[in-house]
Amino acid sequence: MAGLLTPRESAEFIAENSRDVSIDGGGVRRVAELLLAKAAGPELRLGGWKALHELNPRAADEAAVNWVFVADTLNFSFWSEREERKCLVGYRGRTYSGYWSLCAAINRALDEGIPITSASYYATVSLDQVRHILRSDTDVPMPLIEERHRILNETGKVLLEKFEGSFLNCVRKSEKSAQKLMHLVVENFPSYRDVTEFEGKRISFYKRAQILVADTWSVLEGEGDGCFRDISSITMFADYRLPQVLVHLGALKYSEELLEKLLKGEMLSYGSRQEVEIRGCSLWCVELIRDCLLELIEKKGEKMSEEINSILLDYYLWDYARDHRDDMKGIPFHRTRCIYY
Numbered sequence: 001m002a003g004l005l006t007p008r009e010s011a012e013f014i015a016e017n018s019r020d021v022s023i024d025g026g027g028v029r030r031v032a033e034l035l036l037a038k039a040a041g042p043e044l045r046l047g048g049w050k051a052l053h054e055l056n057p058r059a060a061d062e063a064a065v066n067w068v069f070v071a072d073t074l075n076f077s078f079w080s081e082r083e084e085r086k087c088l089v090g091y092r093g094r095t096y097s098g099y100w101s102l103c104a105a106i107n108r109a110l111d112e113g114i115p116i117t118s119a120s121y122y123a124t125v126s127l128d129q130v131r132h133i134l135r136s137d138t139d140v141p142m143p144l145i146e147e148r149h150r151i152l153n154e155t156g157k158v159l160l161e162k163f164e165g166s167f168l169n170c171v172r173k174s175e176k177s178a179q180k181l182m183h184l185v186v187e188n189f190p191s192y193r194d195v196t197e198f199e200g201k202r203i204s205f206y207k208r209a210q211i212l213v214a215d216t217w218s219v220l221e222g223e224g225d226g227c228f229r230d231i232s233s234i235t236m237f238a239d240y241r242l243p244q245v246l247v248h249l250g251a252l253k254y255s256e257e258l259l260e261k262l263l264k265g266e267m268l269s270y271g272s273r274q275e276v277e278i279r280g281c282s283l284w285c286v287e288l289i290r291d292c293l294l295e296l297i298e299k300k301g302e303k304m305s306e307e308i309n310s311i312l313l314d315y316y317l318w319d320y321a322r323d324h325r326d327d328m329k330g331i332p333f334h335r336t337r338c339i340y341y
Ligand SMILES: Nc1nc2c(c(CN[C@H]3C=C[C@H](O)[C@@H]3O)cn2[C@@H]2O[C@H](COP(=O)(O)O)[C@@H](O)[C@H]2O)c(=O)[nH]1
Pocket: 049, 053, 056, 075, 076, 077, 078, 079, 097, 098, 099, 100, 211, 215, 236, 237, 238, 239, 240, 241, 242, 314, 315, 318, 322, 341
């Protein structure tokens, strides 16, 4: 698209022109130091995607790739109006919320013999069937069920028409380029077009397209079709959890006015100035943390078994946010209801 900045270019431009969100250099360094202590551990490694998350596929086959595709096609907007009333899904003895409630619902459907990861099924699945598949154990349904139904039909039809019904064919068309795969996804699947404007420029975050590439790399264990030579060009994924954890860790700061607004639970619309500043500064903040961490590793002379990139930092920080929910109670996440993150 003419004049469209890449996510990384967008983030740098936003950070340079942001009014209500700023990056704290000292906080960036402190987070890099926190991550340095983990650099050699299991969390900051590609294998963590399977080892740390029981709902993710164990396999690295075509079915697993198609599982990732349907999960990331629906990977958006799980936050509930009130923390104590939210969608929950029980699966194999455990109860899941947020993003994990989606994964649990997908696996529950597969166990029930519903082929939810097959394009030939979800291209024509009905709204009632989607309501059943994504049903909550509480009286609070998963948000945006109608949009999820529409997106499943739209995405399934495109996958059947252009990629013989399997996302692995789309991956193979990328010829092991993460950037090419990301662009194939946003060109062919409209619900992934996470683009907007800021200060007169056309900017992109491509949050779900980037996490789809990352999760494809992870499920294929960075091998074979998933051995992307430019995987480190993928940035963090601008969702609503990473900003919250970056503020909690002191790497990101909100203006008094914005903080007050978020504490009141006011919604920010998709593409509004403050929402774009939160997403863009978060993305740029993780890029700076990565640069600082790589410098610290260099200084320490530590040999890394695999390259640390923004994907692994993002996964770590997202898991950290999950594990420190209570510590982060005082820090609001921003409330935008949309299909992009
Ligand atoms: N930045 C970033 N955002 C991520 C993810 C994930 C899960 N992905 C990987 C992580 C572990 C698995 O291995 C998955 O591969 C979900 N989200 C976003 O968070 C929000 C849901 O949050 P909560 O309401 O708390 O469940 C929603 O916008 C969702 O889109 C990630 O990793 N990074």
